[in-house]
Amino acid sequence: MSTALVPVLPYIFVLAFGLIVGSFLNVCIFRIPEGGIPFSEPRSHCPQCNAQIAWYDNIPVASYIVLTGKCRACKASISIRYPLVELASGMFALACAVNFGFTWAALVYYLLIATLLVITFIDLDHMIIPNIITLPGIPIGIAASFLLPELSLAQSLIGVAVGGGGLFAVSELFYLLRKKEGMGMGDVKLLGMLGAFFGVKGVLFTIMAGAFVGTFVGLILIPLNRSKGLDLRIPFGPFLASGAIVYIFWGEFLIYKYLEYARGGF
Numbered sequence: 001m002s003t004a005l006v007p008v009l010p011y012i013f014v015l016a017f018g019l020i021v022g023s024f025l026n027v028c029i030f031r032i033p034e035g036g037i038p039f040s041e042p043r044s045h046c047p048q049c050n051a052q053i054a055w056y057d058n059i060p061v062a063s064y065i066v067l068t069g070k071c072r073a074c075k076a077s078i079s080i081r082y083p084l085v086e087l088a089s090g091m092f093a094l095a096c097a098v099n100f101g102f103t104w105a106a107l108v109y110y111l112l113i114a115t116l117l118v119i120t121f122i123d124l125d126h127m128i129i130p131n132i133i134t135l136p137g138i139p140i141g142i143a144a145s146f147l148l149p150e151l152s153l154a155q156s157l158i159g160v161a162v163g164g165g166g167l168f169a170v171s172e173l174f175y176l177l178r179k180k181e182g183m184g185m186g187d188v189k190l191l192g193m194l195g196a197f198f199g200v201k202g203v204l205f206t207i208m209a210g211a212f213v214g215t216f217v218g219l220i221l222i223p224l225n226r227s228k229g230l231d232l233r234i235p236f237g238p239f240l241a242s243g244a245i246v247y248i249f250w251g252e253f254l255i256y257k258y259l260e261y262a263r264g265g266f
């Protein structure tokens with residue numbers, strides 16, 4: 001074997017691992033809102049014709065391309081979202097390995113991103129962030145502080161309090177002022193979970209980055225929908241998830257740049 005190939009091999013395994021996990025994430029997105037357990041059914045079925053999907057038609061991304069996006073049995077079209085989730089999962093696994101090396105931090109952050117992908121699509125589909133994901137996520141994040149060199153147990157615990165508690169206060173205040181629920185309790189629990197993984201600094205960064213992306217998207221979507229006379233509800237979960245992913249890869253750099261800028265004066 002050529003020596004140049006050897007360093008690449010672990011990354012190919014990481015990509016394959018991410019693609020396979022992505023396939024499982026699709027099942028989670030589909031099953032968790034129904035109250036089902038993602039592991040309960042051993043084989044996948046076509047949602048249209050209920051035909052069992054053979055293993056060779058269930059290979060992440062590749063099968064979608066081979067089948068040109070159609071079920072082999074009934075030719076019903078398969079949502080492009082399935083291969084996109086698989087691809088995103090694979091690319092994020094690769095990005096974590098490249099960015100953090102073959103470390104516990106890489107694994108922890110990848111699994112967190114995978115969870116955020118599930119939350120994003122469930123929130124887009126159903127406007128909910130399931131407790132079954134975020135509530136166990138809080139103690140898992142606290143436990144992960146033992147694996148993350150830059151996060152102490154104390155920072156993790158304070159992160160939960162600030163992420164969950166701080167936003168809960170904002171959401172209550174919003175309710176008092178507007179008599180309308182602006183941010184759901186699902187978002188509050190998600191921020192509690194992110195606080196556990198990130199600490200205070202990271203969870204505040206996530207809220208700001210999420211609000212920034214959310215405002216930008218809102219400015220585009222709200223006028224479009226108002227003209228159609230629809231009462232638009234934009235789920236906030238996907239924006240918080242985007243903010244969290246930005247923090248994982250670029251947070252330290254952006255905070256450093258911001259502080260450098262702030263110190264230099266305006």
Ligand SMILES: [Zn+2]
Pocket residue numbers: 046047048049050051071072073074075076
């Ligand atoms: Zn079918």
